[in-house]
Amino acid sequence: MMADMARASGASVVIVGGGVTGLSTGWWLARAGVDVLVLEKGIVGWEASGRNGGGATHVYSPFGLEEQRLWPQMDELLGYPTEYQPHRIGIALSETQLALARRWAEIGGTRGFRWELLDRRQLKELVPIVGDNAIGGTYLHFGGHANPQRTVQAYAWGLQDNGGRIQQHATVTGLTQRGGRVTAVQTTRGTFGADTVVIAAGPQTGAFADMLGICLPLAPARVEMIATEPIPLMRVGGVAGNGLYGRQTLRGNLVYGGGPHEWINVPDMATPEHANTPLVRNLARRLAELLPGAAHVRLIRAWSGLVENTPDGLPVVERLARPDNVVIATMSSVGFGLSPAVGRAVSELVRFGRCQFADLGALALGRFADTPRDWREHAGWAAAPSAVEAAAGGDD
Amino acid sequence: MRETDPRSIAGKLTPPDRRVPLVVVGAGAAGVAAAIEAARAGVEVVLIDEHPVDNDMMAMDVPLCFGQRMDGSVRNRALMLERVVETNPDLAAAHEAGVDVQLGTYVWGAFVNGPTVQELPCSMLGLADDRRSWLLGYDRLIVAAGARDVLLGFPGWERAGTLGAGGAAALLARYRALAARRVVVLGSGALGLHTASLALERGIEVAGIVEVDARVRGDAARAKTLTDRGVPVFLSHTLQSARGRTGEIESVVLVAVNRDGTPIAGSEREIACDAVCWAIGLVPNVELLHLVGARLRFVSQLGGWVPEVTARMRTSVPTVFAAGDCTGFHEGMLAAPDVARAEGRSAGRAAAESLGAARGREDETRRRVSAPPTADETHRYWRAWLDSLIAAGGWEVNVCQCEEVTRRELVETKPPRYLGWQSPQMSARSVTTLLRDGPLNQDQIKRLTRAGMGPCQSRRCREQVGLLLARAANTTLDRIPLPTFRPPIRPLPLNVLWPADEPAAMREEWVSWFGIPTQFSPHWTAGMAIDEPTAHARLIVSE
Numbered sequence: 001m002m003a004d005m006a007r008a009s010g011a012s013v014v015i016v017g018g019g020v021t022g023l024s025t026g027w028w029l030a031r032a033g034v035d036v037l038v039l040e041k042g043i044v045g046w047e048a049s050g051r052n053g054g055g056a057t058h059v060y061s062p063f064g065l066e067e068q069r070l071w072p073q074m075d076e077l078l079g080y081p082t083e084y085q086p087h088r089i090g091i092a093l094s095e096t097q098l099a100l101a102r103r104w105a106e107i108g109g110t111r112g113f114r115w116e117l118l119d120r121r122q123l124k125e126l127v128p129i130v131g132d133n134a135i136g137g138t139y140l141h142f143g144g145h146a147n148p149q150r151t152v153q154a155y156a157w158g159l160q161d162n163g164g165r166i167q168q169h170a171t172v173t174g175l176t177q178r179g180g181r182v183t184a185v186q187t188t189r190g191t192f193g194a195d196t197v198v199i200a201a202g203p204q205t206g207a208f209a210d211m212l213g214i215c216l217p218l219a220p221a222r223v224e225m226i227a228t229e230p231i232p233l234m235r236v237g238g239v240a241g242n243g244l245y246g247r248q249t250l251r252g253n254l255v256y257g258g259g260p261h262e263w264i265n266v267p268d269m270a271t272p273e274h275a276n277t278p279l280v281r282n283l284a285r286r287l288a289e290l291l292p293g294a295a296h297v298r299l300i301r302a303w304s305g306l307v308e309n310t311p312d313g314l315p316v317v318e319r320l321a322r323p324d325n326v327v328i329a330t331m332s333s334v335g336f337g338l339s340p341a342v343g344r345a346v347s348e349l350v351r352f353g354r355c356q357f358a359d360l361g362a363l364a365l366g367r368f369a370d371t372p373r374d375w376r377e378h379a380g381w382a383a384a385p386s387a388v389e390a391a392a393g394g395d396d
Numbered sequence: 397m398r399e400t401d402p403r404s405i406a407g408k409l410t411p412p413d414r415r416v417p418l419v420v421v422g423a424g425a426a427g428v429a430a431a432i433e434a435a436r437a438g439v440e441v442v443l444i445d446e447h448p449v450d451n452d453m454m455a456m457d458v459p460l461c462f463g464q465r466m467d468g469s470v471r472n473r474a475l476m477l478e479r480v481v482e483t484n485p486d487l488a489a490a491h492e493a494g495v496d497v498q499l500g501t502y503v504w505g506a507f508v509n510g511p512t513v514q515e516l517p518c519s520m521l522g523l524a525d526d527r528r529s530w531l532l533g534y535d536r537l538i539v540a541a542g543a544r545d546v547l548l549g550f551p552g553w554e555r556a557g558t559l560g561a562g563g564a565a566a567l568l569a570r571y572r573a574l575a576a577r578r579v580v581v582l583g584s585g586a587l588g589l590h591t592a593s594l595a596l597e598r599g600i601e602v603a604g605i606v607e608v609d610a611r612v613r614g615d616a617a618r619a620k621t622l623t624d625r626g627v628p629v630f631l632s633h634t635l636q637s638a639r640g641r642t643g644e645i646e647s648v649v650l651v652a653v654n655r656d657g658t659p660i661a662g663s664e665r666e667i668a669c670d671a672v673c674w675a676i677g678l679v680p681n682v683e684l685l686h687l688v689g690a691r692l693r694f695v696s697q698l699g700g701w702v703p704e705v706t707a708r709m710r711t712s713v714p715t716v717f718a719a720g721d722c723t724g725f726h727e728g729m730l731a732a733p734d735v736a737r738a739e740g741r742s743a744g745r746a747a748a749e750s751l752g753a754a755r756g757r758e759d760e761t762r763r764r765v766s767a768p769p770t771a772d773e774t775h776r777y778w779r780a781w782l783d784s785l786i787a788a789g790g791w792e793v794n795v796c797q798c799e800e801v802t803r804r805e806l807v808e809t810k811p812p813r814y815l816g817w818q819s820p821q822m823s824a825r826s827v828t829t830l831l832r833d834g835p836l837n838q839d840q841i842k843r844l845t846r847a848g849m850g851p852c853q854s855r856r857c858r859e860q861v862g863l864l865l866a867r868a869a870n871t872t873l874d875r876i877p878l879p880t881f882r883p884p885i886r887p888l889p890l891n892v893l894w895p896a897d898e899p900a901a902m903r904e905e906w907v908s909w910f911g912i913p914t915q916f917s918p919h920w921t922a923g924m925a926i927d928e929p930t931a932h933a934r935l936i937v938s939e
Contacts, residue, residue, distance in 0.1 A: 043840055044833075050843070060918040079821035081811050100928060107918050149843035150811065156833075161821055168834040221404075221910070222512045229851040229887065243906045243928075250814060251799075251846065258908040260405035264512050273689070275513050276505070276883050277409055278522065278531055278895075282902055285894035295891040300851050302883050306512065313915030333910065362919055380399035384406065384514035 010193030011037035011165065013350055014185050016172050016208060017201035018042075020049035020148070020336050021329050023155035024343025025198055027078070029350060030164030037194075038159065039187055041171040045152025047202055048305040049336060051274070053225065053245040053257050054151075055238075056337035057088050057104075057143025059111045062358040066341035068113070068142055074340055079161060080154035083147035083250050090138040091123065091130055091241030091290060098136055101241065105138045113142035127239050129231075129293025137241065145238045145247040148336050155339075167192075172201070175211050181325045182212070196350050200329040203266045203308040212323060216316060217371045218308040218330060219381040220266045224276055225257035226283045227301040231294055242290040244283070254294060256287050263376070265383045266306065276302045307333035310368070311375055317342065317363045319349040328365070403911035408902045411517040415533030416442050416496075417751050419521060420540060421503050421684060423447075425733050426720025426740035427540030428486040433744030434538075435493040437753040442496045442532065444503055446886070447570065448476035450526045453502075457852050458886060459681075461545040461560030462567060465671055467575040473500070476571060483570050501525055504893070505883035506537070506687040508713075519688070519715065522883060522893075529893045536715050536747040539685055540740060543678035543699060543721040546859050548782055551789045552638030553672075554797050557645030561591045561675035568598045576671035580648055581605045582781075583676035584629060585613040586727035591675040592622055602627045603669040606650060608634050608657065608784045609777070614727070634784035636664060638672060648672055657784035676781060677774055678725045679859060683881040688716050694874040696772040698724025700859070701878050709743035714750075717743040726774070775863070775873050782863050795864060796857040798850020806861060807868045809844045827868040836865050838879040848879065851887050 013029055015022040018040025029036040038044075056071050058064050074082050090105070092098035105115040118137045123130050126139070156166055167189060175197070176184035184193045199208045209216035230252030237248035246256030259282055266272065280302040288295035310316060310332045320326045327349045331338060345355040376382040400406050420431045423445035431443040446459065451470050454462045469475055480499060481487055491497050505522030507513075518533040545560020547553070557576065559567075561583075567574035579600055581592045584607035592602045605622065610632045612619045623629060633650045636659065640646030652663035678699055682692055685703045691712035692701045702724040703711045709719050719739040721729060729735060745756045785793075791804040799812065808826045811817045830836065838861060841847065847861050848854035854861070858879065866873045884893065907928040909915070 043837055046840075058916075060916050062919045075817075079819045081815050081817040081822075083815065110918070153844060157821065157825060166833060228890065240908075243908045245908045251812065259906050260403060260408055260902070261910055262405045262513065262515055263401065264514065272512050273510055274880070274882075275507075275510055275687075277405070277507055277513055277516060278505075278520070279405065279409070280505070280883060281522070281529060281893050281895045282898055282906075284890040285898070286906070288890040288894055296889050298851060298887040298889050299884055299893055300853060300887045301849075304512070309910060309912065309915075313910065313912030332915070334915065377399060380401035380404070382399075 009190060010184065011035045012194070013037070013196045013198065014039060014192050014194035015198040015200060016185060017199065018044040018156070018166060018168065019047060019200060019202050020045060020152055020155065020339040021331055021342055021346070022198065022200035023152060023159060024339040025200065025329070025346040026164050027155045027159040027162065028343045028347035030159045030162035032347065032351065034351065036159070036164040037192060038164070038166045039170045039172055039185060039192065040166065040168045043168055044156040044166060045149065048307045050149045050152045051225065051303055051305040052148050052336045053255070054145045054148050054247055054336065055245055056084065056145055057140065058334065058338050059108045059113060059142065061338060062360060062362065063338045063341035063345060065111065066344065066357050067338050070340035071144060071146070078154040078158040080150070080157055082151040082154055084144060085146070085237050085250070086144040087236050088140040088143040088238040088240070089118070089126060089236050090140070091127065091134050091239065092137055093133050093135065093242050093289065095135070097241060101138045105140055108140060108142050113140070115140045115142070126236060127234055127291070129291045131292030133289065133292065143238065147249065172208070175208065177212070177323060181323045196325045196327070198327045198329065198346060198350060200346070202330070203306050205308065205328065205330045209328060212326065214320065214365070215368070216328065216330070216365060217311055217368050217375055219263055219376050220306055220308050221261040221263050222304050222306055223257060223261045224259070224279050224283065224302060224304045225255065226280055226287065226299055228254040228294070228297045229300050231297055242286055244286050244290055254287060254291065254297065256283065258286065259283060263381045263383050264306070272306055274304045276304055309333050311371055311379065312367070315363050316365050317345060317349070317360055318365050319353060402901070402905045403907050405515050408899055409515050409517060410899050412520050412531035412533040415518055415535070416440050418442070418536045418538065418747055419444065419532060419534040420538040421521070422540035422542055422720065422722070423484065423487060423490070423497065423499070424540060424542050424720055424736065425486070426736040427538070428490050429737040429740030430538045430540060430719055430744035430747070431490050431495045432493045433741045434748040435490070435495045437745065437748035437756060439748045439751055439753060442498060443490055444498045444501050444523065446500070446502045447480045447566070448473065448500055453886065456887060457563070457856055459544060459855070460563035460566055461547055461558070461674070461856060462563040463559035463671065464556035465559060465574055465576045466567060466571070467573045469573045470571055479571055502886045502888065503684065504529070504886045504888055506684050508688050510689055524886070524888050524892055527892065528896065529888065536717070536751060537688065538717045538719060538743045538747055539722055540718070540720040541681035541684060541722040543680050543725040544855060545674060546677050546679055546778065547674050547856050548778070548785055548860050549793045549795050550635045550637060550785050551793050552640070552645065554794060555638055555640055555643050555645045557638070557671045559671055559673045561587050561673060562678060564591055564673045565594060568594050568600070574598070574600065577601060578603050578669045579671040579673055580667060580669045581673050581675050582635065583607065583674065584609070584619065585676065586615065586730045587677065588675040589614040589618045589622060590730050591673055592627060596625060596627070603667050604650070605629045606633050606635060607631050608653060608781050610655070634659070634781070634788050635672070636788040639666070645670055645672060651788050653784050653787070657780060657787050659788045676778060678721065680722045680724055682722060683885040685711060685716070685718060685722070686878070686881045687883065687885070688713050690716055690718070692878060695724060696774045696874065697726055699726065699774060700873070708746035709739055710746055717747050719743040772872055772874070778859065779863055779867070782860060782867070795860055796847040796850065798852050799846040801845050801847040803864055806841070806845050806847050806864055809841060811844065812846050827865060831869055836869050836876055838862055838865060838876055841865060842879065853885065853887060854879070
């Protein structure tokens with residue numbers, strides 16, 4: 001009886017996590033006619049999925065070619081704007097930075113993409129606000145960037161347009177297992193039956209793996225970004241360098257992140273704060289160095305986001321052997337740009353048991369079989385011991 | 397010994413050059429009283445105030461809505477500093493009491509350790525003047541940041557001349573730099589009457605007081621003094637539009653409204669004026685309190701979101717106190733500046749005692765909330781204005797000036813016009829369809845429409861966006877979650893915010909993303925790491 005009721009409010013596929021990976025997966029499944037339900041603890045795309053740099057240039061990845069193939073089509077496929085813009089420019093302020101920019105370009109080259117080296121004069125023609133401190137750069141005729149906030153909503157809306165459902169403000173509290181399978185997902189808004197479960201819960205993915213008795217080593221961290229007031233549009237908005245990632249938006253804002261991260265613990269399922277630190281000043285300095293012609297531009301916003309990393313920084317995307325109806329997907333902090341391709345891959349793992357366009361062998365969980373439980377301490381990736389502030393005096 | 401990741405932030409957030417026992421933000425009545433009280437109890441106090449604000453900031457309607465009606469004298473910093481000191485005699489008293497008074501200083505951020513930040517060496521404020529920024533550590537913080545203006549849009553409100561009561565008062569009484577001769581005041585409550593009186597005192601003509609309500613909301617005797625001096629009061633009226641050539645307001649068109657706020661055809665009248673001043677209420681400045689994690693609650697009769705405070709003005713964060721209009725503004729406060737001072741003294745004394753000073757005098761009784769007629773009084777009044785403006789001016793009016801988002805585009809959750817995006821799917825989406833997914837969230841709709849994302853940091857549109865969303869959702873503003881505030885809470889240039897120097901580790905170990913060598917390695921050449929350069933990457937600029 002209970003199981004029947006759960007089934008009534010369940011779905012063929014229940015996705016835990018309304019971030020960019022879960023939403024893209026849900027959209028691909030819904031397009032294929034699969035009955036899909038996304039469970040999200042807050043609002044769709046509210047965490048790192050909707051607050052990142054928007055880069056879409058990851059040709060090194062097994063998902064990279066599919067990423068490049070899909071992005072130019074996404075607006076049309078989704079029916080909503082993603083603000084996708086093609087091409088990237090890398091600016092170097094030193095020989096070392098130039099070597100890194102070249103290395104990125106060459107990886108594209110080996111995959112068959114075109115790129116060229118820019119001297120300072122060419123760089124200034126393309127990006128008038130670079131300074132004399134730039135020594136050169138790269139122009140990639142591949143890659144690009146999109147607006148994360150608009151894109152996550154586009155996935156969510158596209159999913160609904162194809163008959164999928166999203167349950168926001170539903171925190172997942174448990175996974176019901178029976179006969180070697182996960183049969184239902186328990187939430188603060190009821191229990192939802194499922195034939196297949198996808199866990200794409202960002203920093204919380206590890207906690208769900210734990211519930212299944214699977215050790216998925218993940219270290220959460222906080223990273224920060226800044227945004228300026230709009231300035232006139234450059235010919236190419238995908239301009240970065242000097243240890244910054246980011247872009248000029250189609251509105252004209254310069255939106256950049258980079259620099260040191262803070263390893264933290266995510267204690268529970270609550271929506272975390274998105275607090276900043278004085279690092280925003282260092283980010284401002286790096287941006288003014290990268291684009292000295294914009295040094296006078298006003299900073300109007302900063303924010304932070306929480307991301308998770310595996311020990312090698314690579315994703316875990318795998319359909320588990322047991323329970324055999326569960327797919328785990330964490331992109332190890334690099335999920336937005338790859339999301340069109342990853343969503344497709346996960347939807348194929350759900351439907352066919354394997355990804356049809358790429359070999360995901362390198363992303364299997366098995367590579368962490370020997371990772372000790374205290375790996376974060378060994379790597380220096382543990383959160384700082386909680387700094388308990390001295391209790392203030394007072395008598396009221 | 398814990399291993400550390402050299403690319404992490406551990407150890408790179410260095411302590412500020414100066415850390416003081418107590419910082420008071422805001423040198424209004426409450427802030428000065430707090431600072432003096434604490435100083436007299438023997439505490440080292442820094443009192444910070446952003447006035448005089450520089451011209452460029454004022455031009456963005458930050459921190460108050462000045463409506464481009466500043467005269468050229470605001471560019472004279474020395475003169476403005478003189479006037480700020482001269483018009484606030486309390487500042488001299490604070491200085492004499494030993495308070496370190498820092499004027500012309502913006503507080504643009506507050507940084508504290510919390511659930512996702514553990515590496516700060518102490519709690520600190522981000523400060524700046526018009527040339528540089530710095531950090532100031534504190535043991536105790538008293539926020540006395542006052543209140544800001546509430547503006548509602550009408551056709552033509554983008555023109556120079558749309559002010560708020562706070563901006564007008566600052567230009568009239570503090571800066572003596574109002575570049576307007578004939579003003580129309582919107583709102584007949586104590587704030588509207590006060591604004592009109594102040595204008596008359598300073599030799600500005602008041603072309604009318606407009607009230608959507610059928611009665612004068614403020615004191616009748618005070619209103620009569622104004623009408624006796626020839627100020628017309630237009631009851632049951634709203635603003636249809638502002639007109640003028642070359643981007644200036646040169647007149648406004650008023651229209652009489654029915655009880656339900658709908659305009660009465662043929663009742664339009666045009667009134668010559670060069671300024672329109674919104675004086676229907678003020679909103680407590682809770683940005684810093686939000687950033688330090690103080691608990692806020694929505695109290696309509698206090699202007700919206702206000703901090704929870706104890707009788708001694710302590711917030712839910714034990715080291716942070718709040719006093720004055722930032723703890724709640726209602727029109728009765730205009731006649732009772734002693735309440736703000738008493739709150740300031742309470743906060744100053746409580747902060748001092750929490751730092752170990754001897755127990756002071758008994759606390760004074762004070763009462764900020766007078767018994768309200770109804771719980772949502774203030775916002776119902778604002779909503780009546782908004783409804784009348786929509787009825788008279790329509791839906792094609794910008795709600796967000798910075799990003800040029802109209803009321804219609806907001807409630808239809810349209811992507812910004814510059815994307816030129818059209819699709820049947822998009823046309824089917826709106827605030828109404830979003831409501832099916834859950835309660836409306838102003839930050840979510842901001843991301844979609846960009847309303848509130850401009851350089852004024854939503855100072856001109858935050859309330860009206862919220863009210864429009866509440867209207868569309870057939871609910872009240874208290875049901876819309878507080879939209880977040882983020883640093884910098886003042887829009888400051890990169891080359892002001894940047895630090896003059898950085899710890900070597902910050903510079904040498906900087907990477908764009910974690911610095912995990914295998915993270916971006918080509919999957920087809922396993923083990924070929926792409927290490928982001930760090931210590932070797934000496935930057936041209938720093939050489």
